[in-house]
Amino acid sequence: MASTKLFLPFFYGCFLLSFFSYICIHASPLNHQISHPGFRPTKLFVFGDSYADTGNLRKSLGNSWNQPYGTTFPGKPAGRFSDGRILTDFIAKFLEVKSPLAYEWMEMGGKKLKNGLNFAYGGSGVFNTLGDLLPNMSTQIGFLDKLMQNSVYTKSDLNSSVVLVCLSGNDYGAFLAQGGKTMQDLQEFIPSVVNQLGANLKRVQQLGATKAVAYHNLLLQQTVAKLNNDSQTSTFFIIDLYASFTTVLNQNPDYQGKLRFETPLKPCCIGMNGYFCGGVDQKGEKMYRVCSDPKSAFFWDSSHPTEAGWHAIYTTFKSSLQQAFKFY
Ligand SMILES: *[C@@H]1O[C@H](CO)[C@@H](O)[C@H](O)[C@H]1NC(C)=O
Ligand SMILES: *[C@@H]1O[C@H](CO)[C@@H](O)[C@H](O)[C@H]1NC(C)=O
Ligand SMILES: *[C@@H]1O[C@H](CO)[C@@H](O)[C@H](O)[C@H]1NC(C)=O
Numbered sequence: 001m002a003s004t005k006l007f008l009p010f011f012y013g014c015f016l017l018s019f020f021s022y023i024c025i026h027a028s029p030l031n032h033q034i035s036h037p038g039f040r041p042t043k044l045f046v047f048g049d050s051y052a053d054t055g056n057l058r059k060s061l062g063n064s065w066n067q068p069y070g071t072t073f074p075g076k077p078a079g080r081f082s083d084g085r086i087l088t089d090f091i092a093k094f095l096e097v098k099s100p101l102a103y104e105w106m107e108m109g110g111k112k113l114k115n116g117l118n119f120a121y122g123g124s125g126v127f128n129t130l131g132d133l134l135p136n137m138s139t140q141i142g143f144l145d146k147l148m149q150n151s152v153y154t155k156s157d158l159n160s161s162v163v164l165v166c167l168s169g170n171d172y173g174a175f176l177a178q179g180g181k182t183m184q185d186l187q188e189f190i191p192s193v194v195n196q197l198g199a200n201l202k203r204v205q206q207l208g209a210t211k212a213v214a215y216h217n218l219l220l221q222q223t224v225a226k227l228n229n230d231s232q233t234s235t236f237f238i239i240d241l242y243a244s245f246t247t248v249l250n251q252n253p254d255y256q257g258k259l260r261f262e263t264p265l266k267p268c269c270i271g272m273n274g275y276f277c278g279g280v281d282q283k284g285e286k287m288y289r290v291c292s293d294p295k296s297a298f299f300w301d302s303s304h305p306t307e308a309g310w311h312a313i314y315t316t317f318k319s320s321l322q323q324a325f326k327f328y
Helices: 012-022 087-095 103-108 110-115 137-149 155-159 170-177 183-206 218-230 241-250 307-324
Strands: 043-048 116-118 161-166 211-216 235-240 269-271 288-290
Touching: 043 087, 043 110, 043 137, 087 161, 087 307, 103 116, 110 116, 137 183, 155 161, 161 183, 170 183, 183 211, 183 218, 211 218, 218 235, 235 241, 235 307, 241 307
Parallel strands: 043 116, 043 161, 161 211, 211 235
Antiparallel strands: 269 288
């Protein structure tokens, strides 16, 4: 019997690899670049899925709260879908702010709220992916809206913040999981996801955000160009998720001829007998195997990078982020 917990994003593993083969978008230098001398971000607000979630998804829904998640950082399972730091943590480090607290834990926040908040939930999408179990991105943005109405954060806080919006592929996975869908149907569904993500970015701008990083794909280009044009103080920037994954996987071996990740598609943590990484059977026996050195693996589990994997991904876009946000 498989684990009773859902493994989120349960769709993404098989999806990621097949997705590369039918969407091919090339980087173009259309991202808006203006200098804002004097701008120093003080907070980071995060929306999205398991690539950005640092502890919102309930323990009953995700293996991210089970051993061996979190072994590299923070040293025990704490809700990240990795052995250690993930995208959110690397973006926070770049901005020189502390990685924000997960929204679900804000009661314990106190002073930590000054770093912003992380509203991302593993498994979520712009649309509902699991009925009402997970807040979609509109609902996540609604949480921030509510906090602003209650004066926990102000428009001027948002003006001195960076917003990270991360959408991997749960909408597409949920769409295919309905069954009977062809690749043609999927192609036709993609624009509605991109439009909704664009609408979400616009809402974030209306709340007062002037700096945003969207991690999805370059189909957002037009929307983002328009948002940047609408408000000349805006720098919204897109990172092409699929390109950054392919770059890392293709740069293997790296330029020094050294293998960066020995077997890049083989996860470090592999479930057994139908269980996922982190699964235990009814007797409490571990139903997974973990590699000896997570640093040597790109994937941690079947759909999420290791900390080393995320670091490699971060290095693919760090310099363009520096160019877009010229405050460094
Ligand atoms: C987000 O979720 C809420 C609550 O389930 C729902 O009413 C709303 O339509 C959803 N938004 C989108 C864009 O799917
Ligand atoms: C936002 O911050 C910039 C400086 O970075 C300032 O010029 C602008 O007036 C601020 N806008 C609001 C609405 O606070
Ligand atoms: C940019 O904004 C100006 C008004 O501020 C408008 O006249 C122009 O058409 C816009 N350009 C685009 C490409 O949206």
